[in-house]
Amino acid sequence: MARLTLPRLLSDGCVIQRRKSIHIWGWDDAGSEVTASLAGESVTGKCDDKGRFDVYLSAKESGGPYELVVSDDKGESITVKDVMLGIVWLCTGQSNMELPINRVKDKYPELVDIEENKRISTFKIVEETCFDGPYEEHNTGSWKHVSKDTILDFSATAYFFASKLQNMTGQPVGLINASLGGSRASSWMSREMLEGYDELIAETDKYNDEAFRKERMEYNVAKDEKWLGELAAADAGIEGHWDLEDVYDSYWDTITLPTMFTGTPLEGHIGSVWFRRKFDLPKELAGKKARFFFGTMVDSDRVYVNGQLIGETGYQYPPRKYDVPEGLTREKDNVVAIRLSIELGLGRVTPGPGKEYKIFNEDASVNLDGEWKYRIGAKCDPKPPTDFINWNSSGLFNGMTAPCHNFPIDGVIWYQGESNVHEKWDYADLTERMVKGYRDLWKEENLPFIAVQLPNFVIDLDEKENWGEFRLTQNKILSIPSTGLAVTMGLGEDNDLHPVTKKPVGERLALWAAHIKYGYNGEYTGPVALAAATEGDSVKVVLGHADGLCVVDADKGTEIKDFFLEDEEGKLHETEAVLAENAVICKCKDGSKTKFRRVLWCCENTYRGGLVSNVSGIPMSPFKLLIH
DSSP states (O other): OOOOBOOTTSSTTOEEETTSOEEEEEEOSTTOEEEEEETTEEEEEEOOTTSEEEEEEOOOOSEEEEEEEEEETTSOEEEEEEEEEEEEEEEEESHHHHOBGGGTTTTOGGGTTOOOEEEEEEEEOOOOOOSSSOOSSOSSOOEEEESTTTGGGSBHHHHHHHHHHHHHHOOOEEEEEEEOTTOOGGGGSOTTTTTTOHHHHHHHHHHTOHHHHHHHHHHHHHHHHHHHHHHHHHOHHHHTTTTSTTOOOTTSEEEEESEESTTSTTTTOOEEEEEEEEEOOOTTTTTSOEEEEEOOEESEEEEEETTEEEEEESSSSSOOEEEEOTTSOOSSOEEEEEEEEESSSOOEEOOSTTOOEEEEOSSOEEEOOEEEEEEEEEEOOOOOOOOOGGGSTTHHIIIIIGGGGGSOOSEEEEEOOTTTTTSOSOHHHHHHHHHHHHHHHTTOTTOOEEEEOOOOOOTTOOTTOOHHHHHHHHHGGGGSTTEEEEOOTTTSBTTBSSOSOOHHHHHHHHHHHHHHHSOOOSOOSOOEEEEEEEETTEEEEEEESOTTOEEEOSSSOSSOOOEEEEETTSOEEEEEEEEETTEEEEEETTOOOSOEEEEEESOSSSOOSOEEEOTTOOOOOOEEEEBO
């Protein structure tokens, strides 16, 4: 005999979409009669021959908390408590959507002690794939509202989106978080959405073979264990205990950290390398609890202070932020040792703005950048590539997104693209298919779909990864009705794939949502290039959304350096650009009298000068525009 069961999305603390028919579904014995009651209304339906029931309560305004009671004709009953009616958004994409507040808490320390807020809740779905077809129900997930105990696990982008929306609308906000670092657009698309992309569908079919998946998983584990084990066995630093304080390192070579290893004796090194440095501390720090910051490193590290391991990270992306326990340090002759493992010969201790290299507490700080001793522990072959099974086409859609479609939402926010920049697939077409597919899934023709445009980024990019061109492709989403695009140029970090400045990203998404869905009449985007025309020896670019036209300094000054004029042969010419009323006037710096066919703005991986903005503070989106 089956038991009355509800989906995980209909559980304690859930936020149900206002102003849309309320879908209550679940499972019981075939033929059972099931009644759902909420906010004074009841509705009854029967289970089909597979034991599934679907009933609908009438649309309601925001409110709560309520109790949802679902019962059957056998006397079983489920009470879902603390149900809120409000606005619900699906938050999906790759690592910059998944990135939790725990990773940005040093940027936003006020969130650590946040006041409880039951009017913002998230439903986080744990990473899961299925290549056989869409799941009917999630295997993971529960609703959590904002509190000191939960906030660090919220998606940072999604939380700031919700907070801004709540302030603008006064509504309870529910977030369904279906995201995974490294995932591609096709990971989040159904087989039907990918029709015609035969290679991607073949990929789905290939990973639908359970034996093949098992072999791939076993391969991943075995090759990592083998590589790490062989490196450790060969590492003279492990055998010689180079982590300890009293290691004689006077004959070691020296290097200035942070640095890229290109152009140093460590260029191309694959294996382990040890770094050591002595440092003194003021009395405000010595022996006290402290924190150790050391930017990011490629690839994995273990950090020791005075012979004690204080932290380790298994891959390159997270910033190294470790706790130094009380009583470990002293005023004189402390020693920090770092064992860095380099997998592919691209090692570095990441230099550049936004990175900190120090040991500190609230009372004092000591910088650790500068001269370090180093010695190679071992050399080895490159680490074999990992088969990231869960990134393959349709897997995440089937396992995480598909079961959400029974739950009404107000829209989708989408932060993805980093993993598609180097791929051959037409990202604009994939995006259009995805938007249509999600709208079909939720049976809403104009379901809002708001994407994040990739920010500035430089480090690690090769010739196949042109973020400047990719942003132009992302612009094309705006040709689809009821879509938005949050411009983030200036919010990235040229040297980090995971920038920590997430609050304005979420808030820009919220402005678009408020514009599309909630009647917001204020400015929601930066300036928009409308047309370009030759005027004498200059080119005038006419702008919309130009109220309060200005140049903002995003840490590279206020001189406008990112306009270029393209001649008939495709050569780019630098310009002198100045703001005018509702326009930018561009003049070729080299005095060329050639005919120009296009004007370009911010079409490189990063920007070089001030960013053109308006009253919103949001930069103008990159563009290439024909000159008339």
